[in-house]
Amino acid sequence: MLFIYAGATKLFGIQQTADLIATKFSIPEAFASYTAPLESATGMPTPQVLAVVVDSLELLAALVIALNFGARFFLFVSVLHVGISTCYLYDFRNQPGHGNAGCWSMS
Secondary structure (H helix, E strand, C coil): CHHHHHHHHHHHCHHHHHHHHHHHCCCCHHHHHHHHHHHHHHCCCHHHHHHHHHHHHHHHHHHHHHHCCCHHHHHHHHHHHHHHHHHHHCCHHHCCCHHHCHHHCCC
16 A cells, blocks of 8 residues: 555656656666667656656556555565665665664674
8 A cells, every 4th residue: 555655646746756866876878879769759858757667667566466466476576666766766874873884784
């Protein structure tokens, strides 16, 4: 239920997600030949296209899991989505508290 709400909320406020992607993630120059036609076909910059795709996938996966149709595959997709977005988009390593050790500390 959480991912259904989050996916729908992000789709209605797509610009905030696109801005977050634009500030935290840059498209490598090797992919410029692929992103230029995509930008011209959609009329949107690459971060905004990525935001639409990722948020739509999040909402679709949550709905499919809730309906129990292909739940295992979409659960795997959701786990990948959460892992990748956590590593690339959120600055959890530089948050104050606990000596910045985070969950990787064994002490």
